[in-house]
Amino acid sequence: MDTYRKELADVKQQLVETEQLLQDVLKRQSALLQKKEELETILRESSSKPKKDDKDWSxxxxxxxxKLKEKMKSVFHIDKLRPLQMETMNVTMVGEDCLLIMPTGGGKSLCFQLPAIISNGITLVVSPLISLVEDQLVALESLKIEAKTLNSSTERTEATRIMNAMLDKNDPLKILYVTPEKLAKSKRFMAKLEKMYQLGRFxxxxIDEVHxxxxxxxxxxxxxxxxxIMKRQFPEVPILGLTATATVKVLNDVKKILCLNECILFRASFNRPNLFYEIRSKSSNAKEVLKEISEDILKKFRGLSGIVYCFSRRESEDVTVGLRELxxxxGCYHSDLTSSHRRKVHRAWLANDIQVIVATVAFGxxxxxxxxxxxxxxxLSxxxxxxxxxxxxxxRDDKVAHCIIYYRLNDVMRQSTMVFTEQTGIENLYALMEYCSDVSRCRRSMIARHFGETWSSSDCNRMCDNCKAASTSTIKTKNVNKYAADVLTLVKRGRQIEQFHTLTKLVDAWFGxxxxxxxxxxxxxxxxxxxxxxxxxxxMLLKGYLKEDFHFTPYSTISYxxxxxxxxxxxxxxxxxxxxQVPSHAKDKSVLSETSSKSEDRCVGKNIAAEEAADLKRGVEIC
Known part of the structure; x- marks a missing residue:
């Protein structure tokens, strides 16, 4: 009987392993099918491209x-364009539809601002955030370019003046910013657009952030x-769609929605070689986190401009108060503040009267x-x-800059309760969790893979914490089966008694x-x-050994x-x-010890020499 029991146990184990292999194969199949669809789309579009797309737009x-070159120097004070800027401007000037995918800081705004000032009529810009519009209006005002915005906070007399300017061929207005809500909900404005189109002034x-x-x-x-509806209503008006991030799937959807079947597509590389990417372990003590951030700002980044992003409006206010006390x-910036306050903070930051803006994603x-x-x-984002x-x-000046994330699993749980109702919310969040929790792979190569590009770690040039740490540490791969089994036992016990674990309760129970x-x-x-x-x-969450289950209460959503x-x-x-990730001198047996774990939890590369602050000012590559 013992022989049969042992054989049965072996068969069960083989079935489990076979099921895992099958799951992995199916996952691989799904990824290959998606890649196949993307490649077929690219080839299909390439073979059916109209002759106009064969033109050298550079x-x-x-x-x-x-005229474009003259205004580029006299108005924008630019001597040299960045990749794909000339191509995009030529396409929109000739009257063709265009989609431009260019990384943040690549110079997308110039691709419509410069054509706008040498074109007859008005360039209408649809932008999702009022803060984005305010940013660009401040910049255009300093360049003496006539630009206005119409949104929910525009005073009635100003709105009337702008709408009259839309129809006046002698008015100097060149760029008009609106939110998508303005187009969707204002029949009066759409009627003015119709007249502007008929007069040949459109x-x-x-469309900014076209994704x-x-x-x-x-x-x-x-x-x-x-x-x-815009292409149907205004068929002779060329559309220029701009975004920093879009997959093939998103682009195909955008083309269908906007009726841009034969548009010209330009895609720039996502690599920003001057940015140093770094993940830091976030303490559970809020004061310790603020102390560490303030020390960096006051020493390493002394006198240099920066942004601190926060999860919520309340958190941004608390962080602002805490940093100010240190x-x-x-200055604080979020959507609940008045537009005049936001404008005041923004302009103070642009003028370097304040060093740091603490903000929600409403800013930037x-x-x-x-x-x-x-x-x-x-x-976490x-x-x-x-x-x-x-x-x-x-x-954005192509000099060295630092991109730092304070990562803690609790922040993932906070975000998951906000995004789980979105179609790909959890999938997108977990991709970021994988990026932050990885201690071995190059950050830059992970970004490339996510956006469908291929870079090797040599392309990083030690400009991320993992690549930089490779010279002083080694990667030890350990079997944590025992710990995983304990976690599952705890979770199953909670389910049996119908007392479910939040992350905090689960870790507490694990520690007794x-x-x-x-x-x-x-x-x-x-x-x-x-x-x-x-x-x-x-x-365990990333590999499917665990999952989050969401429950609504009258006041919040809880992740179990x-x-x-x-x-x-x-x-x-x-x-x-x-x-x-352990120091190179560490013994193998100590990898999962208390001492080694503390070393592993410590941020790699966070204690950079003080003299590097001077290098940052000069734009010297420091890593």
Whole structure:
């Protein structure tokens, strides 16, 4: 009988392993099918491209080329254009539709602002955030370019004057910014657009953050779908769509929505070689986090401009107060503040009267401040796309800048309760969680892979924390099966008694703390730091051993940790691997010890020499 029992156990184990292999193969198949679809789309579009797309759009012999070059120098004070700027401007000047995918800081705004001032009529720009519009209006005003905005806070007399200017051929107005809501909900404004079109004064339509049209995008906005009627209503008006991040799937959706079947597509590389990417372990003590951030700002980034992004309006206010008390010249920016207050803070920052803006994501799109030397995420973004855009507001002058994330699993849980109702919300958030929790791969190569590009770690040039740490540390891969099994036992016990675990309660129970009913006597408290335990839980969420389950209360949404679809894989013989970054001199047996875990939790590369602050000012490559 014992032989049969052993054989049965072996068969069950083989079935579990076979099921895992099958799941991995199906996942691989799904990824290959998606890649196949993307490649087929690219080839299909390439083979069916109209002859106009074969034109060399980088040429400077168009009838407007001399005027464009003259205004580029005399108005914008620019001697040299960035890649794809000339091509995009020539396409929109000739009257063709165009989509431009260019990283944050690549110079998308110039692609419509410069054509606008040498074109007859008005360029209408649809932009999702009032803060974005205010940023660009401040910059255009300093260049003496006539630009206005119409939004919900525009006074009636000003709105009337602007609408009259739309129809007056002698008015100097060149650029008019509106929100998508203005187009979707103001019949009066649409009627003025009709008249402006009939008078031949509607020179082009620019749609900024065009990925917002697609429900597959990371920032879908329903009012953007209204823009689908614009090509039908104004067929002779060229459309220029701009975005910093868009997958093939999103682009195809955007083309369908906007009726841009034969538009010309330009795509720039996502690599920003001057940005140093870094993940730091975030303390559970809020004062410690603020102290560390303030020390960096006052020493390493002394006198240099930066942005600190926060999770919520309340958090941004608390962080502002805390940093100010620690001696940082700081201003707060979020959507609940009055437009006059936001404008005052923004202009003070542009003039370097304050060093740092603490903000929610309401701030930053399209900012025109090239010397931002650091962007710090006090809390996690909701997707790789959002992170890439927000961190990309640093270093637009092509000099070295730092992009730092304070990462803690609790912040993932906070974000998940906000995004789980979105179509790809959890998928996008978990991609970012994987990026932040990885201690071995090059950050830059992970960004490239996410956006469908291929870069090797050599392309990084040690400009991320993991690549920089490679010279002083090694990666040890350890089997954490025992710890994973303990976590699942705790989760299952909670389910049996219908007392579910939040992340905090789960870790407390693991350490033998918290509610006695959630503990399991047979489980010994781990000899690991709490942060390392959270890394194990994060890995289990990413691999499907655990999952989040969301429950509504009258006041909030709660995330509970439950057994995942692959929880049955955690058996005695199943290896659950996790990478650890340890000093090169550390002994292998110490990788999962208390001392080593503390070393592993410590941010790699966070204690950079003080003299590097001077290098930052000069734009010297420091890593």
């Amino acid at each position: 040429l400077t012999d168009f009838k407007w080329s001399l 020179s082009r339509l620019v 917002c049209c697609s429900q597959w995008g990371h920032d879908f906005r329903p009012d953007y779908k209204f823009l689908g 001696g940082v010249r700081v 799109m399209g900012i025109d401040k090239p010397d931002v030397r650091f962007v710090i995420h006090h809390s 909701k997707s790789m796309e959002n992170l890439y855009q927000e961190s990309g507001r640093a270093g 703390k918290g509610a006695p009913t959630l503990r399991v006597r047979e489980i010994k408290a781990p000899t690991l730091t709490r942060q390392t335990c959270e890394r194990i839980i994060a890995m 940790i439950m057994s995942g679809p692959k929880s049955s894989f955690i058996t005695a013989n199943h290896e659950v691997s996790l990478d650890f």
